[in-house]
Amino acid sequence: MILRSLVATTLLIAGAAAAPVIASAADAAAHAAAASAPAVSATDGWLRVLPGSLPAGGYVTFSNASDSAVSIVGAESGDYADAMIHRSSTAGGMGRMEMVDAVAVPARGTVAFSPGGYHVMLTGAKHPVKAGDAVVVTFDLSDGKKLPVTLLARPANATGPKD
Amino acid sequence: MKPFLFRRGLLGLLAIVALAGLAACHGEPQPDWRLHDVSGHLPDLDFHLTDDQGKAVTAGDYKGKVTLMYFGYTHCPDVCPLTLTELHVVLDRLGPAADGVRILFVSVDPKRDTPSIMHAYVNAFDKRAVGLVGSDTDTEELAKRYRSAFTREPDKGDGAYDVSHSSAIYIFDRAGKARLLATPSASQDDIVHDLTLLTTLEAHP
Numbered sequence: 150m151i152l153r154s155l156v157a158t159t160l161l162i163a164g165a166a167a168a169p170v171i172a173s174a175a176d177a178a179a180h181a182a183a184a185s186a187p188a189v190s191a192t193d194g195w196l197r198v199l200p201g202s203l204p205a206g207g208y209v210t211f212s213n214a215s216d217s218a219v220s221i222v223g224a225e226s227g228d229y230a231d232a233m234i235h236r237s238s239t240a241g242g243m244g245r246m247e248m249v250d251a252v253a254v255p256a257r258g259t260v261a262f263s264p265g266g267y268h269v270m271l272t273g274a275k276h277p278v279k280a281g282d283a284v285v286v287t288f289d290l291s292d293g294k295k296l297p298v299t300l301l302a303r304p305a306n307a308t309g310p311k312d
Numbered sequence: 313m314k315p316f317l318f319r320r321g322l323l324g325l326l327a328i329v330a331l332a333g334l335a336a337c338h339g340e341p342q343p344d345w346r347l348h349d350v351s352g353h354l355p356d357l358d359f360h361l362t363d364d365q366g367k368a369v370t371a372g373d374y375k376g377k378v379t380l381m382y383f384g385y386t387h388c389p390d391v392c393p394l395t396l397t398e399l400h401v402v403l404d405r406l407g408p409a410a411d412g413v414r415i416l417f418v419s420v421d422p423k424r425d426t427p428s429i430m431h432a433y434v435n436a437f438d439k440r441a442v443g444l445v446g447s448d449t450d451t452e453e454l455a456k457r458y459r460s461a462f463t464r465e466p467d468k469g470d471g472a473y474d475v476s477h478s479s480a481i482y483i484f485d486r487a488g489k490a491r492l493l494a495t496p497s498a499s500q501d502d503i504v505h506d507l508t509l510l511t512t513l514e515a516h517p
Contacts (some may be wrong), residue, residue, distance in 0.1 A: 199386070200432035206389035237498040244384075244391040245465075245476035265396040265496075271389075272472065287436050303507045305436035306397045 187294050188215035189254055194300040195310040196271065197264075198280055205278070207232075207269040207286055207300050208310070210248040210261045220251040221260075223289035228272025232286055237265055246270075251291065280304045329494055345508050346502035347483070347492040354482070354490035359454050361418070364431035366444035369454070371488050374442075377414045378510050380494075381482040383460050385421035385475050386433045392417075395479065396437040396495070402503045403440055409511040412486070415441035420462035420477045458482055458490075485510055 195207040213219050224232040234249045252267055254260045262268050269286055278284060282302040287295050301310060357371040357379060380399060384392035397416065403410040417434050419425035422445050425433075430443025446454070455462055460478035467473045483492040483506070491510060494503055 195460060197389065199389065199393065201429060202434050203386055203429075203433070204389040204441050206393065224317045239391065239479045242478055242480055242495060244388075244479035244496070246388075246390065246474050264390060264397075268390050269432070306422075306438065308397055308401065 175240065187290070187296060188217075189213050189219050189221075189290055189294075189296055191288070191296060191298040193310040194286075194298045195303050195307070196278075196284055196300045197305060197307060198278055198282075198302045199305055202274060204270050204272040205229075205274070205302075206264065207271055207284075208262045208264065209269075209286075209298055209300065210259055210263075211254045211288075212259045213256060216256050218253050218256050220253045220291035221288050222251045222291050223287050224269045225289075226271060226284060226286045228275055228278060228284050229271040230275065231271070232271075233270045234267065235270045236267050239265070278302050280307075334476075343506075343513060345492060345506050345509070347445075347494045347498055347506045350482075350490050350493045354459075354493075355457055357447070357484045357488040358457070359418075359444070360450060361444040361446040362427055363453070364434060364445075366427045369444070370453065374414055374416070375435050375488060376486050377412055378486055378507065379414050379416050379484045379488075381416045381418060381458070381484065382480075383420050383455060383462060383477050385419050385477070386425050386429055386474070387421065391479060391496075393437070395481070396434070396441065398500060399441070399481070400438040402500050402507065403438060405500070405504045406507055406511070409508060410440060412511050413440060413507060416444055417441055418444045418446075418451065418454065420451060420455065421464075421475050422446060422448060442476050483507075483510065 190212050191209045192212070194207070196205045196207040198205055208250050211221060221234065224234060234252060235246045236249050237244065237246050249267065257258060280302050284302055285297055286300055286302045287297045290296055303310070357374070360368070360370050363369045382395060386397070396415070399415050403413060406413065415438060416434055417430070418471065419430060425445050426445065427445055430445055433441040434441035462475055462477035465474045465476060479496045481494040482490060483494065485491045
Protein backbone atom coordinates (compact mmCIF):
# COMPACT_ATOMS: atom_id res chain seq x y z
CA MET A 150 0.00 0.00 0.00
CA ILE A 151 2.73 2.44 1.06
CA LEU A 152 4.83 1.23 -1.85
CA ARG A 153 2.03 1.80 -4.31
CA SER A 154 1.42 5.37 -3.14
CA LEU A 155 5.15 6.11 -3.16
CA VAL A 156 5.47 4.87 -6.73
CA ALA A 157 2.37 6.82 -7.72
CA THR A 158 3.83 9.98 -6.19
CA THR A 159 7.12 9.44 -7.98
CA LEU A 160 5.33 8.90 -11.29
CA LEU A 161 3.28 12.06 -10.76
CA ILE A 162 6.39 14.08 -10.05
CA ALA A 163 8.19 12.55 -13.02
CA GLY A 164 5.19 13.40 -15.21
CA ALA A 165 5.23 17.00 -14.01
CA ALA A 166 8.94 17.28 -14.66
CA ALA A 167 8.66 15.81 -18.16
CA ALA A 168 6.02 18.35 -19.24
CA PRO A 169 7.38 21.76 -18.25
CA VAL A 170 4.70 23.70 -20.16
CA ILE A 171 3.59 25.95 -17.32
CA ALA A 172 6.56 27.29 -15.45
CA SER A 173 5.36 28.00 -11.95
CA ALA A 174 7.03 27.95 -8.57
CA ALA A 175 5.18 24.72 -7.76
CA ASP A 176 6.54 23.04 -10.88
CA ALA A 177 10.04 24.18 -10.10
CA ALA A 178 9.70 22.66 -6.64
CA ALA A 179 8.40 19.42 -8.12
CA HIS A 180 11.29 19.35 -10.56
CA ALA A 181 13.79 19.80 -7.78
CA ALA A 182 12.10 16.98 -5.82
CA ALA A 183 12.31 14.67 -8.85
CA ALA A 184 16.00 15.37 -9.26
CA SER A 185 16.83 14.44 -5.68
CA ALA A 186 14.25 11.65 -5.16
CA PRO A 187 16.07 8.32 -4.89
CA ALA A 188 15.31 5.89 -7.70
CA VAL A 189 15.14 2.95 -5.31
CA SER A 190 12.71 2.59 -2.41
CA ALA A 191 12.24 -0.20 0.11
CA THR A 192 9.23 -1.88 1.71
CA ASP A 193 8.42 -4.78 4.05
CA GLY A 194 11.76 -4.70 5.83
CA TRP A 195 12.24 -7.15 8.67
CA LEU A 196 14.95 -9.18 10.33
CA ARG A 197 14.92 -12.51 12.10
CA VAL A 198 16.20 -12.28 15.66
CA LEU A 199 18.13 -15.34 16.82
CA PRO A 200 19.16 -15.98 20.43
CA GLY A 201 22.31 -14.58 22.00
CA SER A 202 24.86 -13.07 19.67
CA LEU A 203 24.00 -15.22 16.66
CA PRO A 204 23.91 -13.47 13.27
CA ALA A 205 20.55 -12.25 12.01
CA GLY A 206 19.16 -12.33 8.48
CA GLY A 207 17.50 -9.15 7.17
CA TYR A 208 14.88 -9.06 4.42
CA VAL A 209 13.37 -6.27 2.34
CA THR A 210 11.82 -5.62 -1.06
CA PHE A 211 13.47 -2.98 -3.24
CA SER A 212 11.63 -1.13 -6.00
CA ASN A 213 13.27 0.87 -8.71
CA ALA A 214 11.08 3.66 -10.16
CA SER A 215 13.69 4.80 -12.66
CA ASP A 216 14.37 3.78 -16.25
CA SER A 217 17.79 2.33 -15.52
CA ALA A 218 18.90 -0.59 -13.37
CA VAL A 219 20.39 0.28 -9.99
CA SER A 220 22.29 -2.23 -7.89
CA ILE A 221 22.51 -2.73 -4.14
CA VAL A 222 26.24 -2.87 -3.56
CA GLY A 223 26.68 -2.73 0.20
CA ALA A 224 25.07 -2.30 3.59
CA GLU A 225 25.84 -1.06 7.07
CA SER A 226 23.99 -0.64 10.34
CA GLY A 227 24.73 1.32 13.46
CA ASP A 228 23.29 -1.55 15.49
CA TYR A 229 25.62 -4.25 14.14
CA ALA A 230 29.37 -4.47 13.64
CA ASP A 231 28.98 -5.86 10.17
CA ALA A 232 26.33 -6.13 7.45
CA MET A 233 26.98 -8.31 4.41
CA ILE A 234 24.85 -9.13 1.42
CA HIS A 235 24.55 -12.88 1.01
CA ARG A 236 22.62 -15.32 -1.07
CA SER A 237 21.54 -18.74 0.12
CA SER A 238 20.96 -21.60 -2.22
CA THR A 239 19.95 -25.21 -1.84
CA ALA A 240 21.17 -26.28 -5.27
CA GLY A 241 21.98 -29.99 -5.43
CA GLY A 242 20.43 -30.53 -2.01
CA MET A 243 23.21 -28.60 -0.28
CA GLY A 244 22.36 -25.50 1.70
CA ARG A 245 25.08 -22.90 1.33
CA MET A 246 25.66 -19.17 1.52
CA GLU A 247 27.73 -16.97 -0.70
CA MET A 248 28.78 -13.33 -0.53
CA VAL A 249 27.25 -11.15 -3.20
CA ASP A 250 28.92 -7.99 -4.54
CA ALA A 251 25.87 -6.48 -6.19
CA VAL A 252 22.16 -7.22 -6.51
CA ALA A 253 20.51 -5.52 -9.48
CA VAL A 254 17.13 -3.87 -9.06
CA PRO A 255 15.84 -3.81 -12.65
CA ALA A 256 14.51 -0.59 -14.20
CA ARG A 257 10.84 -0.18 -13.22
CA GLY A 258 11.15 -3.47 -11.34
CA THR A 259 11.62 -4.98 -7.91
CA VAL A 260 13.92 -7.45 -6.21
CA ALA A 261 13.10 -9.18 -2.96
CA PHE A 262 15.53 -10.15 -0.24
CA SER A 263 13.64 -13.09 1.26
CA PRO A 264 14.36 -16.24 3.33
CA GLY A 265 16.25 -18.85 1.33
CA GLY A 266 17.55 -16.26 -1.16
CA TYR A 267 19.17 -12.85 -0.90
CA HIS A 268 19.52 -11.47 2.61
CA VAL A 269 21.61 -9.00 4.53
CA MET A 270 23.52 -10.90 7.19
CA LEU A 271 23.93 -8.80 10.33
CA THR A 272 26.65 -9.87 12.74
CA GLY A 273 28.01 -8.52 16.00
CA ALA A 274 24.96 -6.81 17.53
CA LYS A 275 26.18 -3.78 19.48
CA HIS A 276 23.28 -4.14 21.92
CA PRO A 277 20.64 -6.84 22.43
CA VAL A 278 18.05 -6.69 19.65
CA LYS A 279 14.65 -8.14 20.49
CA ALA A 280 11.45 -8.76 18.57
CA GLY A 281 9.58 -5.49 18.07
CA ASP A 282 12.73 -3.35 17.82
CA ALA A 283 13.40 -1.23 14.76
CA VAL A 284 16.85 -1.61 13.18
CA VAL A 285 18.06 0.79 10.54
CA VAL A 286 20.21 -0.71 7.78
CA THR A 287 21.64 1.70 5.22
CA PHE A 288 22.10 0.19 1.77
CA ASP A 289 24.69 1.54 -0.68
CA LEU A 290 23.38 1.92 -4.22
CA SER A 291 25.38 1.77 -7.43
CA ASP A 292 24.23 5.31 -8.30
CA GLY A 293 26.14 6.57 -5.28
CA LYS A 294 23.05 7.16 -3.13
CA LYS A 295 22.45 5.67 0.29
CA LEU A 296 19.10 4.18 1.20
CA PRO A 297 18.31 3.92 4.92
CA VAL A 298 15.73 1.20 5.57
CA THR A 299 14.01 0.40 8.86
CA LEU A 300 13.80 -3.34 9.48
CA LEU A 301 11.34 -4.61 12.06
CA ALA A 302 12.91 -7.19 14.37
CA ARG A 303 10.75 -10.31 14.38
CA PRO A 304 10.86 -13.56 16.41
CA ALA A 305 13.06 -16.43 15.18
CA ASN A 306 10.10 -18.37 13.82
CA ALA A 307 8.45 -15.47 11.99
CA THR A 308 7.50 -16.19 8.39
CA GLY A 309 7.59 -12.60 7.12
CA PRO A 310 7.33 -8.91 8.02
CA LYS A 311 3.96 -9.51 9.68
CA ASP A 312 1.88 -12.47 10.88
CA MET B 313 -7.72 -22.99 1.87
CA LYS B 314 -6.19 -24.72 4.86
CA PRO B 315 -9.44 -26.28 6.13
CA PHE B 316 -10.13 -27.58 2.62
CA LEU B 317 -6.70 -29.16 2.35
CA PHE B 318 -7.03 -30.52 5.85
CA ARG B 319 -10.31 -32.12 4.93
CA ARG B 320 -8.73 -33.66 1.87
CA GLY B 321 -5.98 -34.96 4.15
CA LEU B 322 -8.59 -36.44 6.44
CA LEU B 323 -10.41 -38.08 3.53
CA GLY B 324 -7.10 -39.50 2.34
CA LEU B 325 -6.47 -40.74 5.81
CA LEU B 326 -9.88 -42.44 5.97
CA ALA B 327 -9.14 -44.06 2.62
CA ILE B 328 -5.83 -45.32 3.98
CA VAL B 329 -7.48 -46.68 7.10
CA ALA B 330 -10.07 -48.43 4.93
CA LEU B 331 -7.37 -49.82 2.67
CA ALA B 332 -5.37 -50.93 5.67
CA GLY B 333 -8.37 -52.97 6.77
CA LEU B 334 -8.76 -54.53 3.33
CA ALA B 335 -5.07 -55.14 2.94
CA ALA B 336 -4.65 -56.61 6.39
CA CYS B 337 -4.02 -60.10 5.01
CA HIS B 338 -1.86 -58.90 2.10
CA GLY B 339 0.96 -57.41 4.13
CA GLU B 340 1.56 -53.75 4.82
CA PRO B 341 -0.53 -51.23 2.89
CA GLN B 342 1.31 -48.69 0.78
CA PRO B 343 0.28 -45.22 1.96
CA ASP B 344 -0.11 -42.54 -0.65
CA TRP B 345 3.02 -40.58 0.29
CA ARG B 346 3.66 -37.23 -1.28
CA LEU B 347 7.28 -36.96 -0.08
CA HIS B 348 10.05 -39.30 -1.21
CA ASP B 349 9.46 -42.79 0.17
CA VAL B 350 12.83 -44.05 1.44
CA SER B 351 11.58 -47.13 3.33
CA GLY B 352 14.21 -49.83 3.08
CA HIS B 353 16.70 -47.46 1.44
CA LEU B 354 18.11 -45.65 4.45
CA PRO B 355 19.23 -47.12 7.78
CA ASP B 356 17.20 -46.88 10.99
CA LEU B 357 17.70 -43.91 13.27
CA ASP B 358 20.87 -44.58 15.27
CA PHE B 359 23.11 -42.11 17.09
CA HIS B 360 24.97 -41.32 20.29
CA LEU B 361 24.85 -37.56 20.82
CA THR B 362 24.28 -34.95 23.55
CA ASP B 363 20.92 -33.18 23.68
CA ASP B 364 20.39 -29.48 24.33
CA GLN B 365 19.99 -30.15 28.08
CA GLY B 366 23.52 -31.60 28.11
CA LYS B 367 22.25 -35.18 28.47
CA ALA B 368 23.74 -38.12 26.54
CA VAL B 369 21.02 -39.50 24.26
CA THR B 370 20.59 -42.24 21.68
CA ALA B 371 17.97 -42.94 19.03
CA GLY B 372 16.25 -45.17 21.60
CA ASP B 373 15.28 -42.09 23.62
CA TYR B 374 12.98 -41.03 20.77
CA LYS B 375 11.29 -44.42 20.21
CA GLY B 376 7.55 -43.83 20.10
CA LYS B 377 7.95 -40.46 18.40
CA VAL B 378 7.96 -39.68 14.72
CA THR B 379 11.24 -37.82 14.23
CA LEU B 380 12.28 -35.22 11.67
CA MET B 381 16.07 -35.10 11.47
CA TYR B 382 17.72 -32.03 9.98
CA PHE B 383 21.41 -31.11 9.85
CA GLY B 384 22.31 -27.47 10.37
CA TYR B 385 24.11 -25.01 12.63
CA THR B 386 23.19 -22.03 14.72
CA HIS B 387 25.40 -19.46 12.97
CA CYS B 388 23.22 -20.05 9.92
CA PRO B 389 21.03 -16.93 9.71
CA ASP B 390 18.91 -17.81 6.71
CA VAL B 391 18.34 -21.37 5.49
CA CYS B 392 18.33 -23.17 8.87
CA PRO B 393 15.84 -20.69 10.42
CA LEU B 394 13.72 -20.93 7.28
CA THR B 395 13.57 -24.73 7.53
CA LEU B 396 12.97 -24.77 11.30
CA THR B 397 10.24 -22.13 10.91
CA GLU B 398 8.59 -24.21 8.20
CA LEU B 399 8.69 -27.29 10.43
CA HIS B 400 7.20 -25.21 13.27
CA VAL B 401 4.32 -24.11 11.01
CA VAL B 402 3.85 -27.71 9.84
CA LEU B 403 3.66 -29.02 13.42
CA ASP B 404 1.17 -26.31 14.37
CA ARG B 405 -0.97 -27.33 11.43
CA LEU B 406 -0.77 -30.99 12.49
CA GLY B 407 -2.62 -30.16 15.70
CA PRO B 408 -2.55 -32.61 18.62
CA ALA B 409 -0.76 -35.23 16.48
CA ALA B 410 2.32 -32.99 16.68
CA ASP B 411 2.77 -34.11 20.31
CA GLY B 412 3.99 -37.39 18.83
CA VAL B 413 6.60 -35.67 16.67
CA ARG B 414 10.09 -34.37 17.48
CA ILE B 415 12.36 -32.23 15.35
CA LEU B 416 15.96 -33.41 15.77
CA PHE B 417 18.26 -30.54 14.80
CA VAL B 418 21.76 -32.04 14.52
CA SER B 419 24.62 -29.54 14.56
CA VAL B 420 27.23 -29.83 11.82
CA ASP B 421 29.25 -27.19 13.68
CA PRO B 422 30.04 -28.86 17.03
CA LYS B 423 32.96 -26.47 17.60
CA ARG B 424 30.63 -23.50 18.13
CA ASP B 425 27.32 -25.17 18.96
CA THR B 426 27.28 -25.99 22.65
CA PRO B 427 24.18 -27.65 24.17
CA SER B 428 23.12 -24.34 25.77
CA ILE B 429 23.36 -22.38 22.51
CA MET B 430 21.47 -25.20 20.79
CA HIS B 431 18.82 -25.10 23.54
CA ALA B 432 18.14 -21.38 23.08
CA TYR B 433 18.22 -21.76 19.30
CA VAL B 434 15.81 -24.67 18.84
CA ASN B 435 13.37 -23.40 21.46
CA ALA B 436 13.16 -20.07 19.65
CA PHE B 437 11.51 -22.03 16.83
CA ASP B 438 9.51 -24.83 18.40
CA LYS B 439 9.16 -26.49 21.79
CA ARG B 440 9.05 -29.87 20.04
CA ALA B 441 12.54 -29.36 18.64
CA VAL B 442 15.60 -30.98 20.19
CA GLY B 443 19.12 -29.75 19.52
CA LEU B 444 21.75 -32.50 19.23
CA VAL B 445 25.52 -32.11 19.29
CA GLY B 446 28.35 -34.59 19.13
CA SER B 447 32.06 -34.89 18.52
CA ASP B 448 33.32 -34.22 14.99
CA THR B 449 33.60 -37.99 14.48
CA ASP B 450 30.11 -38.80 15.78
CA THR B 451 28.58 -36.04 13.67
CA GLU B 452 30.45 -37.10 10.55
CA GLU B 453 29.48 -40.73 11.06
CA LEU B 454 25.82 -39.82 11.46
CA ALA B 455 25.82 -37.60 8.38
CA LYS B 456 27.62 -40.27 6.37
CA ARG B 457 25.12 -42.94 7.39
CA TYR B 458 22.31 -40.87 5.85
CA ARG B 459 24.41 -39.90 2.83
CA SER B 460 24.23 -36.35 4.06
CA ALA B 461 27.22 -34.09 3.62
CA PHE B 462 28.61 -30.96 5.16
CA THR B 463 31.67 -28.84 4.49
CA ARG B 464 33.19 -26.14 6.61
CA GLU B 465 33.84 -23.21 4.29
CA PRO B 466 37.10 -21.23 4.53
CA ASP B 467 37.49 -18.86 7.47
CA LYS B 468 36.42 -15.31 6.56
CA GLY B 469 39.42 -13.91 8.38
CA ASP B 470 37.83 -12.95 11.69
CA GLY B 471 37.15 -16.49 12.88
CA ALA B 472 33.71 -16.43 11.27
CA TYR B 473 32.90 -19.17 8.79
CA ASP B 474 29.92 -20.79 7.13
CA VAL B 475 29.08 -24.46 6.83
CA SER B 476 27.50 -25.82 3.67
CA HIS B 477 25.25 -28.69 4.56
CA SER B 478 22.74 -31.11 3.14
CA SER B 479 19.33 -29.49 3.35
CA ALA B 480 17.08 -32.57 3.35
CA ILE B 481 14.77 -33.52 6.20
CA TYR B 482 14.88 -37.21 7.14
CA ILE B 483 11.63 -38.56 8.54
CA PHE B 484 11.58 -41.65 10.77
CA ASP B 485 8.55 -43.51 12.09
CA ARG B 486 7.86 -44.28 15.76
CA ALA B 487 9.97 -47.41 15.56
CA GLY B 488 12.94 -45.42 14.22
CA LYS B 489 12.63 -46.74 10.65
CA ALA B 490 13.56 -44.28 7.89
CA ARG B 491 10.37 -43.65 5.95
CA LEU B 492 10.43 -40.35 4.06
CA LEU B 493 12.74 -37.68 2.76
CA ALA B 494 11.63 -34.07 2.36
CA THR B 495 13.75 -31.89 0.10
CA PRO B 496 13.88 -28.09 0.48
CA SER B 497 11.36 -27.76 -2.35
CA ALA B 498 8.75 -29.90 -0.54
CA SER B 499 5.57 -27.97 0.18
CA GLN B 500 4.21 -27.56 3.69
CA ASP B 501 0.96 -29.16 2.51
CA ASP B 502 2.84 -32.30 1.48
CA ILE B 503 4.75 -32.54 4.75
CA VAL B 504 1.55 -32.02 6.77
CA HIS B 505 -0.19 -34.65 4.63
CA ASP B 506 2.50 -37.27 5.13
CA LEU B 507 3.04 -36.58 8.84
CA THR B 508 -0.71 -36.89 9.38
CA LEU B 509 -0.55 -40.32 7.76
CA LEU B 510 2.63 -41.37 9.53
CA THR B 511 1.54 -40.37 13.02
CA THR B 512 -1.86 -41.99 12.62
CA LEU B 513 -0.69 -45.20 10.96
CA GLU B 514 1.92 -45.75 13.59
CA ALA B 515 -0.53 -45.10 16.38
CA HIS B 516 -2.41 -48.25 15.34
CA PRO B 517 0.22 -50.59 13.93
